Structures are given as structure tokens and as C-alpha cells.
Amino acid sequence: MYPLFERVHDRWTYEPLQELGQTPSGCRKWSQSWVWRSLVGALGVAAVFAITRAIYHKRRYSPLDQYQDLNQFPVTLDHAPDHSPVDRRAVVSSLYSDGFAIAVAVVGHSARSANVSARFLVPYLENKVSEKALCIVRAVGWEPYPVPWIPPPHDGNGIHLRFMDQYTKLNVWALDKMGIDSAVYLDADTLVRRNFDELFDSPFNFAAVPDVDVHGGGFILSFNAGVLAFRPSSAVLKDMLQKLEVAEYPPEEAEQAFLNRYFAGTCMRLPFIYNANLGYKGRSPRLWKRLIDEMRIVHYTAVKPFIQDIHVTDTVLPAEEIEDAMEKSVLKKGGLYREEVGWWKDAYRKMMLDRGDAINQCL
Numbered sequence: 001m002y003p004l005f006e007r008v009h010d011r012w013t014y015e016p017l018q019e020l021g022q023t024p025s026g027c028r029k030w031s032q033s034w035v036w037r038s039l040v041g042a043l044g045v046a047a048v049f050a051i052t053r054a055i056y057h058k059r060r061y062s063p064l065d066q067y068q069d070l071n072q073f074p075v076t077l078d079h080a081p082d083h084s085p086v087d088r089r090a091v092v093s094s095l096y097s098d099g100f101a102i103a104v105a106v107v108g109h110s111a112r113s114a115n116v117s118a119r120f121l122v123p124y125l126e127n128k129v130s131e132k133a134l135c136i137v138r139a140v141g142w143e144p145y146p147v148p149w150i151p152p153p154h155d156g157n158g159i160h161l162r163f164m165d166q167y168t169k170l171n172v173w174a175l176d177k178m179g180i181d182s183a184v185y186l187d188a189d190t191l192v193r194r195n196f197d198e199l200f201d202s203p204f205n206f207a208a209v210p211d212v213d214v215h216g217g218g219f220i221l222s223f224n225a226g227v228l229a230f231r232p233s234s235a236v237l238k239d240m241l242q243k244l245e246v247a248e249y250p251p252e253e254a255e256q257a258f259l260n261r262y263f264a265g266t267c268m269r270l271p272f273i274y275n276a277n278l279g280y281k282g283r284s285p286r287l288w289k290r291l292i293d294e295m296r297i298v299h300y301t302a303v304k305p306f307i308q309d310i311h312v313t314d315t316v317l318p319a320e321e322i323e324d325a326m327e328k329s330v331l332k333k334g335g336l337y338r339e340e341v342g343w344w345k346d347a348y349r350k351m352m353l354d355r356g357d358a359i360n361q362c363l
């Protein structure tokens with residue numbers, strides 16, 4: 001019994017000879033059951049993997065299931081909020097690298113264009129940010145002020161390099177020392193579409209918008225830290241700095257994970273329109289469409305129209321590079337965010353029209 005080689009249609013094919021008593025159909029049955037068994041096996045492995053992963057996520061990532069008693073501060077103000085005077089409100093962002101100067105300028109200009117009535121304060125790291133970058137953000141009305149670097153917990157062990165400066169964001173809680181009662185924090189990759197003055201009169205000490213699960217799980221209870229409405233308090237900042245070392249969360253997740261732990265059960269969840277995360281559109285285009293007309297703040301998570309490579313961001317980007325980044329962002333994710341990239345593009349153009357002369361003098 002030897003394999004038989006046969007020339008068929010000008011090609012050599014291999015056909016095993018039949019064993020005695022084994023019919024061609026039996027041979028096929030055996031191979032089918034083999035395929036079937038492998039399939040069942042693979043499904044079994046996948047199921048075990050999925051369950052393990054779910055348990056792992058639940059155990060490791062939920063600030064409520066593994067609740068830690070970190071934050072003793074009250075959830076609401078102890079009196080009905082007065083309309084805070086404009087000079088005691090602040091829109092606040094952060095500037096830790098020259099690469100984000102234009103983005104911070106655009107978000108500031110967009111908030112001013114929406115007539116948000118507040119001071120515009122931007123904390124920056126003195127050793128990381130140049131006079132050129134400060135000049136650009138001043139050109140649209142931001143008041144930059146230097147802040148100390150807040151080191152990541154556990155000496156930065158396990159943290160992504162790009163998150164090394166993220167804890168510095170916590171400094172915004174010290175704005176009470178600058179006479180601010182009520183503040184709205186905006187990440188550099190957000191854009192203001194409409195006025196959000198109502199946030200300044202929130203009776204809650206801390207409010208934020210629920211996030212989208214980047215692992216594909218959909219909507220989740222944890223909040224996204226790109227937009228925060230809060231009452232500054234140096235006492236809270238001091239407490240946070242003490243709790244940084246004891247809060248338990250995956251070290252690679254940075255300040256957003258810490259804030260979720262710290263404000264676990266005390267955060268007021270805001271509607272999606274205050275931090276319209278592009279991830280929502282990926283998850284549900286219908287929901288996105290419903291929200292568009294009321295969106296206050298858009299968050300460019302999935303694509304960043306102002307930057308090509310988030311890791312190479314230590315110089316002020318020249319206009320050509322921004323143009324290039326905008327063009328490329330339109331094409332990303334199969335063109336899903338064409339319209340939203342267009343919003344950013346319009347805001348950038350509008351800023352250059354209004355303040356381009358002042359900005360160009362900085363360069």
C-alpha cells in the first residue's frame with residue numbers, strides 16, 4: 001500500500017491509498033469529526049479565555065466591586081450654589097509639552113467663541129514648555145501659570161512613559177488658592193461646540209461623563225477624565241496626594257484610573273453631551289446622531305486631528321504638519337470621523353482667522 005501519485009490537469013496530486021475495509025466515505029467522516037472536534041476544542045478554549053478575562057476585568061478594573069474607602073469629602077456643596085461670579089469660575093486645561101500648544105489654543109478659542117464666561121487658566125510645567133508655546137496659548141486668551149510636577153505613584157513603576165506627567169493634572173484642585181470656586185477641566189484633545197456655563201452652577205463637588213470600554217465592551221460606569229466639572233479644593237488635593245500610594249489600580253492606567261477610584265461612588269455622572277467621546281460614535285452611530293445638536297464638548301479620542309503621532313510631541317507643530325494631520329485623520333477608521341474632524345478643522349481655521357497674526361508672532 002503506497003501513496004499513489006497521479007498527474008491530474010498537469011499537476012501532481014497526492015492521494016493516500018485506502019486501508020483495507022476503509023471506505024472513502026469513512027475516511028471523509030473521520031476527517032469531518034476531526035474538524036468538528038478541533039472546533040469544539042477551540043470554542044472551549046475561547047470560552048475559558050473569555051470567562052477568565054471577564055473575571056480578571058471585574059476584579060481588577062471596577063472601582064465599585066473592589067471599593068476602597070479613599071474619599072471622605074461630601075458629594076454635594078453644603079449650601080445651594082450661588083451663581084458663581086465670572087471671575088471665580090475657570091475653564092482649565094493643561095500644557096505639559098509644546099506639541100499640544102496649538103490644540104490647547106484651539107480648545108480655548110472654541111470655548112471663548114461659545115461665550116463661556118470664566119477665566120481661562122492653563123497650568124504648565126516650566127521645564128517642559130517653551131516661551132513660544134506659552135505665547136501661543138496667551139494669544140487666544142489663556143492665562144498660563146506654572147505648577148509643580150506631581151510624580152506618579154510607586155516611583156512610576158509600571159507606568160507608560162507617556163503618562164509620566166499625567167498626575168500633574170491633579171494640581172487643578174488647588175485653584176481655590178487662585179480664587180476659583182468652580183472649574184471645568186478640558187483635555188487638550190477636546191473641542192467646545194456650545195456654551196456649558198450651567199456646569200459652573202452644579203451643586204456637586206465632582207462630575208464627569210461615563211466612558212466607553214476601549215476593549216469593545218461598550219458603555220461603562222467608569223468616567224472619562226477628559227472633561228471634569230469640579231469644585232477646586234486644596235484640602236482635596238492634599239488628600240489625593242496621600243491616597244495616591246494606597247489606591248489600588250493597574251499602574252499603566254494613570255490619573256484617570258486613580259480619579260475613578262477616588263471618586264468611585266461620589267461622582268455625579270453627566271450626560272454624554274459634556275464629553276462626547278468619539279468612541280460613542282464607534283459604538284452607536286444612532287446615539288451619536290441623537291446627541292450632535294446638543295453637544296457641548298467633543299472629545300477626540302479615536303482620532304486626533306491636530307497630531308500625527310502622539311508620542312512625538314515636544315515641539316510646536318508647524319502649520320503644514322497640522323494640515324497633514326487633519327487630512328490623515330479624515331481617512332482614519334474608514335472615514336468614520338470625517339464630520340467630526342471637519343469640526344476641529346473649522347475651529348482651527350476660525351482661530352487662525354481671528355488670532356493668526358498674534359499666534360504667528362510667537363513662532
Ligand SMILES: *[C@@H]1O[C@H](CO)[C@@H](O)[C@H](O)[C@H]1NC(C)=O
Pocket residue numbers: 113114115
Ligand atoms: C457670543 O457673544 C457675542 C457678543 O455678545 C455674540 O455676537 C455671539 O453671537 C455669541 N456667540 C454665541 C455662540 O452665543
